[in-house]
Amino acid sequence: MIKRVNHIAIAVPDLELAAETYRRLGVTVSEPQVLPEHGVRVVFLEFENVKLELIETYGEKSPVASFMRKNPSGGIHHVCFDVEDLQSTSETLKDAGIRVLGDGPPKIGAHGNPVLFAHPADLFGVLTEFEEPR
Amino acid sequence: MIKRVNHIAIAVPDLELAAETYRRLGVTVSEPQVLPEHGVRVVFLEFENVKLELIETYGEKSPVASFMRKNPSGGIHHVCFDVEDLQSTSETLKDAGIRVLGDGPPKIGAHGNPVLFAHPADLFGVLTEFEEPR
Numbered sequence: 001m002i003k004r005v006n007h008i009a010i011a012v013p014d015l016e017l018a019a020e021t022y023r024r025l026g027v028t029v030s031e032p033q034v035l036p037e038h039g040v041r042v043v044f045l046e047f048e049n050v051k052l053e054l055i056e057t058y059g060e061k062s063p064v065a066s067f068m069r070k071n072p073s074g075g076i077h078h079v080c081f082d083v084e085d086l087q088s089t090s091e092t093l094k095d096a097g098i099r100v101l102g103d104g105p106p107k108i109g110a111h112g113n114p115v116l117f118a119h120p121a122d123l124f125g126v127l128t129e130f131e132e133p134r
Numbered sequence: 135m136i137k138r139v140n141h142i143a144i145a146v147p148d149l150e151l152a153a154e155t156y157r158r159l160g161v162t163v164s165e166p167q168v169l170p171e172h173g174v175r176v177v178f179l180e181f182e183n184v185k186l187e188l189i190e191t192y193g194e195k196s197p198v199a200s201f202m203r204k205n206p207s208g209g210i211h212h213v214c215f216d217v218e219d220l221q222s223t224s225e226t227l228k229d230a231g232i233r234v235l236g237d238g239p240p241k242i243g244a245h246g247n248p249v250l251f252a253h254p255a256d257l258f259g260v261l262t263e264f265e266e267p268r
Contacts, residue, residue: 021230024230075259076210096159124146124147125208125209
């Protein structure tokens with residue numbers, strides 16, 4: 001069911017400082033993008049095989065705010081896997097006793113594709129996103 | 135300098151349970167290996183583009199033990215990048231004000247290649263390993 005890791009997201013307190021730090025390490029870093037509907041500003045770190053995203057809280061109701069209160073210097077926030085079909089993913093998760101966050105159908109994620117999140121308590125402390133690439 | 139993500143390591147309290155959970159999600163999971171000199175038991179989750187490792191404490195002096203005390207249900211433990219040359223990586227890190235853990239030359243890591251670790255406080259809360267593939 002899961003073929004690829006889509007990205008790993010690292011929450012940081014200062015996006016420009018973090019972007020500059022990774023540039024100094026020779027990583028190709030995108031320009032910052034604001035994603036108001038997701039409550040984050042983001043830059044992408046480009047590697048040959050997988051993307052890392054640096055995310056910073058944005059706005060009043062950022063979903064990353066509580067994580068940053070617990071981890072003020074930052075930390076790995078979530079892992080995202082590509083899946084072929086979110087509906088069957090949702091059923092497989094439920095069959096395995098893994099709770100899907102939120103209610104109802106998958107939402108549109110930061111990349112414009114449908115996504116769902118599994119409860120970190122059911123996956124060994126790891127907030128896990130599943131994305132169905134178009 | 136950094137071309138690829140080598141792996142992401144997730145520390146778990148029960149390796150067999152975690153392996154079985156990922157198998158139920160359709161992930162190809164290796165047999166467990168004990169790495170006594172690294173204080174962990176490990177399984178590899180195989181994806182098309184990058185490896186995830188599930189690690190469990192092993193023995194009296196596991197380097198993962200303090201992480202598990204703070205995160206008893208588990209969590210993402212570290213990210214590992216491939217680099218071409220660890221010596222120049224070490225110098226680049228120092229020039230960027232990022233502390234290298236331990237003293238002296240790189241050690242041999244869990245894959246038999248030389249590795250070094252950067253201090254998580256200097257990389258936004260993320261314990262970061264650098265590995266020089268042979």
